[in-house]
């Protein structure tokens with residue numbers, strides 16, 4: 001019960017990675033508020049997770065709206081009295097080459113993935129400053145660390161979020177607030193499926209040294225670590241949970257160990 005008595009907001013927690021994080025936090029004793037643009041699915045997920053006796057609520061929110069982040073913080077305070085943890089997980093994929101990218105698509109993707117996360121982090125940090133304690137976790141992406149084909153808008157937004165993680169960590173370090181990122185490798189969720197055609201799946205299976213997609217639970221375990229006091233001296237860090245992708249350089253098939 002590493003999060004007993006803590007109150008957490010998980011954006012985009014209705015499904016996928018966010019749902020796994022909400023479940024893991026609840027299992028560790030946290031009160032969890034899921035904020036998602038899909039209000040019906042968020043409510044179903046909260047009901048499902050709460051059926052095992054845990055405290056999980058849901059609220060419909062569009063993190064891209066100017067007031068979305070503050071609305072989430074207000075809802076969490078109303079439900080549980082405080083916000084100890086924010087996970088900026090809500091996001092949308094986009095797979096369009098730069099020369100074909102419209103301004104509308106660029107602005108939509110940046111607005112949700114970067115501006116939305118900024119607004120939620122700002123609202124949460126203002127609240128956390130009063131108690132001088134808190135954990136903010138941003139879900140970023142390999143696409144923000146490498147120049148992947150079709151990732152102009154999505155990758156730029158995620159790279160911006162990774163830099164925002166560092167800026168906020170530095171600005172808030174003396175205030176008892178930790179800000180860190182998690183960099184998932186390819187995970188089989190709706191975003192993953194929408195962005196990964198068969199060629200992309202094959203490319204990832206070659207480029208990820210562990211040769212497989214990750215599971216949402218594997219991201220959730222990292223989120224529990226970064227939300228708990230186990231990580232109190234970890235700040236401004238992006239934790240890659242990517243099967244070794246970020247470490248990889250020259251890649252080619254090797255014979256089995258011991259066979260030359």
Ligand SMILES: NC(=O)c1ccc[n+]([C@@H]2O[C@H](COP(=O)([O-])OP(=O)(O)OC[C@H]3O[C@@H](n4cnc5c(N)ncnc54)[C@H](O)[C@@H]3O)[C@@H](O)[C@H]2O)c1
Pocket residue numbers: 011012013014015016017018035036037038061062063064088089090091092093112116139140141142183184185186187188189190191192
């Ligand atoms: N799946 C992957 O391979 C992968 C890899 C790296 C990073 N990520 C990131 O992980 C996060 C979760 O992705 P996922 O794969 O679980 O995706 P998903 O599509 O399964 O879940 C995303 C959730 O965000 C919600 N959402 C979308 N726009 C929103 C908005 N404006 N306001 C509030 N909620 C909104 C959706 O309704 C959905 O419930 C995203 O930030 C994504 O970019 C995913």
